Amino acid sequence: MTTLSFDKSKLTSFVNDEELAMIQPMVTVADEMLRQGTGAGAAYTDWIKLPTEYDQAEFARIQAAAQKIKKNSQVLVVIGIGGSYLGARAAVDFLNDYFNSAYSDGEREFPQIIFTGNNISGQYLNSVIKLIGDRDFSVNVISKSGTTTEPAIAFRVFKQMLEDKYGAEASKERIFATTDAKRGALKTLADDQGYEEFVVPDGVGGRFSVLTAVGLLPIAAAGGDIEQLMAGAAAAQNDYADADLQKNEAYQYAAYRNILYRKGYTTELLINYEPTLVQFGEWWKQLQGESEGKDGKGIFPASGNFSTDLHSFGQYIQEGRRNIFETLVRVTNPASDVVIPEMEADDGLEYLQGKTMSYVNRMASDGTLLAHVDGGVPNMVVEIEQQDAYHLGYMIYFFEIAVGISGYLNGVNPFNQPGVEAYKKNMFGLLGKPGYEELTTALRERL
Ligand SMILES: O=P(O)(O)OC[C@H]1O[C@H](O)[C@H](O)[C@@H](O)[C@@H]1O
Numbered sequence: 001m002t003t004l005s006f007d008k009s010k011l012t013s014f015v016n017d018e019e020l021a022m023i024q025p026m027v028t029v030a031d032e033m034l035r036q037g038t039g040a041g042a043a044y045t046d047w048i049k050l051p052t053e054y055d056q057a058e059f060a061r062i063q064a065a066a067q068k069i070k071k072n073s074q075v076l077v078v079i080g081i082g083g084s085y086l087g088a089r090a091a092v093d094f095l096n097d098y099f100n101s102a103y104s105d106g107e108r109e110f111p112q113i114i115f116t117g118n119n120i121s122g123q124y125l126n127s128v129i130k131l132i133g134d135r136d137f138s139v140n141v142i143s144k145s146g147t148t149t150e151p152a153i154a155f156r157v158f159k160q161m162l163e164d165k166y167g168a169e170a171s172k173e174r175i176f177a178t179t180d181a182k183r184g185a186l187k188t189l190a191d192d193q194g195y196e197e198f199v200v201p202d203g204v205g206g207r208f209s210v211l212t213a214v215g216l217l218p219i220a221a222a223g224g225d226i227e228q229l230m231a232g233a234a235a236a237q238n239d240y241a242d243a244d245l246q247k248n249e250a251y252q253y254a255a256y257r258n259i260l261y262r263k264g265y266t267t268e269l270l271i272n273y274e275p276t277l278v279q280f281g282e283w284w285k286q287l288q289g290e291s292e293g294k295d296g297k298g299i300f301p302a303s304g305n306f307s308t309d310l311h312s313f314g315q316y317i318q319e320g321r322r323n324i325f326e327t328l329v330r331v332t333n334p335a336s337d338v339v340i341p342e343m344e345a346d347d348g349l350e351y352l353q354g355k356t357m358s359y360v361n362r363m364a365s366d367g368t369l370l371a372h373v374d375g376g377v378p379n380m381v382v383e384i385e386q387q388d389a390y391h392l393g394y395m396i397y398f399f400e401i402a403v404g405i406s407g408y409l410n411g412v413n414p415f416n417q418p419g420v421e422a423y424k425k426n427m428f429g430l431l432g433k434p435g436y437e438e439l440t441t442a443l444r445e446r447l
């Protein structure tokens with residue numbers, strides 16, 4: 001099998017071959033816009049060549065920083081929100097034992113990774129502080145803009161904690177700042193304090209930044225093989241470069257999504273059957289949602305964690321409103337397995353004893369897929385052979401290149417996110433941030 005297989009065979013009752021052929025000219029144009037930089041948002045497309053054109057010297061510094069953190073810290077606090085944490089979190093879960101973070105120190109070969117600064121909950125922050133306890137820790141603060149409120153608040157708290165514990169000078173050795181090369185409050189602070197800095201390249205938007213220092217440092221600190229991650233992405237960069245739909249499965253995925261969307265399938269569920277893939281769905285939701293949901297249109301990205309969710313909103317998928325399609329992400333060979341034991345007492349499971357749970361899981365996913373197709377839910381399958389860094393890098397690139405094409409097919413700029421500012425403006429107004437005085441009054445009146 002190839003590194004990633006894309007199975008659209010169950011779409012036949014929803015989309016015919018002519019429809020795919022009909023969309024080829026539009027895909028060709030979208031490909032030109034993306035690769036020749038003539039499309040909207042072209043300044044943010046450097047991620048296309050990132051797997052083969054990244055900064056090698058910085059990559060070596062990332063590896064060294066990860067080693068340093070592993071050596072001197074039992075905990076790594078990763079502060080970031082949106083694209084500044086979702087990719088790293090997805091990768092750390094995907095590449096490790098599900099409960100990697102729950103083991104006591106010494107049972108793990110790397111520090112406990114705690115993601116924070118991705119909400120504004122004091123209760124959550126207190127839980128993080130409690131969890132760190134008196135253990136040694138380091139902080140990777142990540143913000144492309146360097147001005148995002150959530151991580152900025154969290155960083156204040158942990159900077160203070162580090163200084164109280166290690167003193168002002170020594171604490172600087174434990175802070176790693178990943179931000180813009182030139183501007184932003186975090187850049188200014190990092191320069192001023194002398195933290196080790198890593199760069200989010202100008203031409204790579206937050207949701208496309210997992211293969212930059214944004215994702216690579218936390219992933220490496222958690223024991224992930226970032227060389228293999230990049231190698232997988234580089235292979236995908238090479239494999240998904242053809243504008244011809246017959247030769248490019250990532251483009252096929254984008255095309256089928258677009259065809260389905262036009263037919264009224266306006267919600268896409270990214271489905272997994274492995275808890276270590278749950279966070280991958282979260283990463284994917286930002287990638288899709290921020291890239292495509294604008295100008296009053298776009299597929300709504302959601303995720304389904306099966307078979308768990310089959311016992312909650314599975315009913316809706318099977319028989320509710322027919323506007324959903326699914327993309328199943330699965331791994332052929334799970335990292336580990338369990339054989340269903342023999343038992344003398346009759347619990348009705350005799351027919352399964354001696355079988356592996358991965359076999360049962362596979363039958364559950366195949367059976368569900370067919371049931372959902374029969375129920376009117378189009379299904380596609382993205383399958384990778386192994387749950388490792390190489391395959392993850394490959395799959396990340398598959399979805400990234402697909403969303404670039406998909407956005408242009410739907411006539412939007414896939415690389416901006418103007419809508420995210422609306423809540424921020426209101427929050428600043430309500431908080432009385434200087435410069436927002438008029439808005440403060442207007443909003444307070446409305447509450
Ligand atoms: O990395 P930062 O600049 O802090 O941004 C973090 C996130 O902020 C906003 O929500 C943007 O819409 C996201 O695209 C971004 O990933």
